Amino acid sequence: MQILASALPGFRDLRAPLIAGYLWLLCLWTLVKPNIAVRPANDIAASIYDLAVATGPIWIGLAVSVGAYLVGSVSQILSPVVRLVTRRTVNRAARLLGGALYALYAAAQLGWARVRHGIRQRSVSAIGKLTIATDFQPSLAAKALSLRLIPPPPKWSDNPALTRHRFAADEKLRKLEKSAPAGWVSEHNIEELRNELSDRYQRAADQLRDEMSLPATLLVGENPALFSEADRLKAEGELRLALVPPIAAITVLLSISHTPIWLCLFVALIIIAAQGLDREHKFQTLMDGALRQGQIIAQSIEEFKSWVDTIPAE
Template structure:
């Protein structure tokens, strides 16, 4: 029973608390007014009018609903954060350091040559390893380069260009075909890598059907990441407001509150980012062990290779 309630509570918690924080910011921005019982005009008069017809619990419910709607509009989209994590150079696995402790390892940027060389190395990301392994299987199947060019809309090679390449390879047609295929796969690598990055949220949805335990782990990490990343910005804004109020009043106290709030928001952003890494790691691990399959990999493996020619022996005459 509790396990069924918790996922719904996690989804409800983040927008509600985020909305309340933004309502506090609005309240502070308007000078923290407290409605007077004698006020009968404006927003404060409307509040007094409502209290005459409704209970405090009803007003709290309306306020909570308002906060919830504001929170839904302003929470951080974890899917975007997941794509940023996968695109800008972090691995999806924690690696052991010299002390035997796990830590996150950052890779060079995609445009860096050392990053490209890491495709087949153990330091490369799991997604790129899987893509590289799929390329290897394409080559082992001896898939014609024309099939790759046609299937992925790459520029065609005319006969004159092909003959020039064949002359450079000393007439070895098989070597020319192999080099063209390798160049085609190298050209496709950045595009297919981005497609796999964008596929992570879709794979997480598939994981819900394939493996409930892994999906629950992903969902917990995703919910915590969403909560931490969503409340960090309003805490930072509230800290700036307290700093400005401190300048007008007690500068030391205002500066202290502002510094504390900014430090909290930075820590929350960092912890939220790490939770995004954790949730992404769950999905990539499921992809690596075969629990879910990537459409990008399936499409590559669906390319038909050349069939070996069968030599029919001559008929035996009696």
């Protein structure tokens, strides 16, 4: 797989829909349970059966692979739902776990305080002056209750290159308010320019987010080392998220037809989906770092910079 990925750029992008499609076909096979030794009675199914017999196993495998790729490509529309459900489920479980651990910590602190109070009570005569000092650390409680195992995606609107051009445009507009070229103010409205600046800045941030979700071959194709790592992280994240829906369907089908014990596989599915989100976060962090260091050029930032350059300096 690594050799193919190196020889054929973007090969990893085929894995997610292809494997997901195979799993969907496996789910369909488990549900229908066809008898391939008997020719179907349905005319359409019978013609497909005759075609498969006439072409042979090689063409059957090719047709199944093409069908699996198409089915898997369609099923990838469920990936955003998997992202949302996994992020909420894992982070909520993390907060519950953090709260439970902090409750145990607070109980241990309180128990130790009572033990110290009992020891001092036997050795100090002025019991009324005895105070109990317990440190429950509210900041630690806040961290425990806001624990996140899956961090949110980076905010592309905070990109230094984008914000730098935004600050440059703001500075130009401030200078124009004080001393604008003759005739320029009559053709332009400073307040309208500020509104246009905000709109273009937000549009550039949205375009930058979409641009960073493009295949790694389009982003860092001229940097082999960066391309290889970015392509690997992006493909692994997409693969894990694409596997969740078909495996979930197979799990439900097996739990209904056999035993509910199969539902335990949902724990593994959550782990797989969480790993996929982790790979995606690493990919986005890698892209953000490469963008900050100038290793890749974003068209959205260049277009925003070109518009900022059209504003007179003074």
